[in-house]
Amino acid sequence: MRKKWHRFKNSYFLYSFKRDWIAVASFVVFITLVFVSLASPVLAPYDPYDSSSIDVMDAEIPPSWMEGGEERFLFGTDIQGRDLLSTMFYGMRLSVFIGCGAVLLQAFIGILIGMISGYLGGKVDAFLMRIADVQLSFSTMMVAIIISAIFQVAFGVGRYEELAAPLLIIIIGLAEWPQYARTVRASVLGEKSKEYVEAARVIGLSPRRIRWRHILPNALSPVLVISTIQVANAVMSEAALSFLGLGMPITKPSLGSLINAGFEYIFSGSWWITLFPGILLVIFVLVVNLLGDWLRDVMNPKLYKG
């Protein structure tokens, strides 16, 4: 364990990380946001899911530094009288959870299909990749909307709202797997003609073992890189779906549904309900993307801008 830590301390990975202040800053912000969202039940001053603690009379109180603001609600309250800061914490927790879950699902489907497609080649490859092409020729948002509309009909709106978080994971996962499948396929194609694969075949290993134990780990580094960007994308997709009213219900708001809820009141002066969750969302997506950019530079020295 200590040896591993030592190795990590001396790695190029850490070295290039420390030299890049944007990456360091993004990482600090990212970790803070993730920590805050995971610890939201402890950190948040109120529990937005507990309807008994909410008083409708507190609705639309502006942020505390403004006229009419109250000490106990730092960023003001939303239209139902919930403390906006607490709701944002809980909302971000949901967004991060859905984003990561969706990326895991995408990665699972994408790696499976990309590997089969790249390794077997021929007709299987052509068939799977055409499916991916067809899906990519729709916008992912459209696919997500169609799937979520189908789910809403299938489960009924009430049930859909209960199951919204896992369903959103499935929806976003199904909508964006082709990105993964293509990346994995491309790098599997590159790896499978290398000599160590030939050597593994000569040794007499089974094709399954060659695929998953030998080719996959070698093909994974581009997958790691797109994963970060996909997390940001998934969080945005979730926000967009919620904004369109197809995502999280307002009783369990994610950042997207908060923005949506506040949007209706923006012209009546309650701009804070939309603005603060919006800023939080932008910051989160931005740092994840910056980290992804840095990771791509490290993983692919060819792109390194010396």
Added chain:
Amino acid sequence: MQHLLDVKDLEVTFALRTGSLIAIHGVNFTVDKGERVGLVGESGAGKSVTGFAIINLISKPGYISNGSVLFNGRDLASLSDEEMRHIRGNRISMIFQDPMMTLNPVLTIGTQMIETLQAHLKISKTDAADIALEKLHKVHIPSPEKRLRQYPHEFSGGMRQRIVVAIALLVDPSLIIADEPTTALDVTIQAEIMDLLRELCESEDTGLILITHDLGVVAQITEKVVVMYSGNIVEMGTTTEIIENPRHPYTKGLIQAIPDKRNPGERLNQIPGVMPTLMDIPPGCSFHPRCTIKGEICTREIPKLKEIDSTGKIVACHMVSAEGEVQ
């Protein structure tokens, strides 16, 4: 006596869009238990394809179109993929040219060795690790216990090739096919690896097919030489016979092309021209455009392998006979 490996009329065809190309035209040779055979020729002569054909692993669009490869009497060309997998790496191992490429960069040496053992034998991880250690000892890797946990990039080229040799030896195969095992290594390490291969083959009584273009290496460790030119065997015999008394003009050319330390500074001999591509093999003897002793018959008729003297050497050339060169 049954041969360990008996290649009979082996023909390999590549089915291309433009038509099929025959890469190997009916090759015959045998390897006995513990025998070391050199397969020699220029690039493109079909040496490696022959090697891959033996373990039935020619990459598409190539396939064995005729003939058989009898290994202990069983025809490898007719086995199913599943059965063939039990032969590969188990009864027949292969060593490749570039040790930088043949080890998987993301798995430790130990993992790769244990995995090989477990693919062929029903043994536990610890037993497999013991065998791996023993083999690493055999190829003279210092402190193998530590080395097992390391990744390929932590080894030098010569060390890696020794590990590749150790992997090839893991399951005690009865035949090793070494495809230019030292081409990517520097000269001092070449000799070291060759000595190692020879020593191991001798002590385990393992057959060896050494595919190379380096006649010096062949002279060093093999007992029999097969010279190939554009998919045909042009000369075959014992190593001493071939090196000291080559008969086919191509073999002669190859031997004259070896640098000689007796005349330093002298220009090396070279065989004029290049090997024909498979697309346009000249009619008759495929070597005739480059041949120094060709006659009229060479442009018409494909020469057959014939025995020309009592040493058992066989040559495919119209112009050589027992008495001498041109008839």
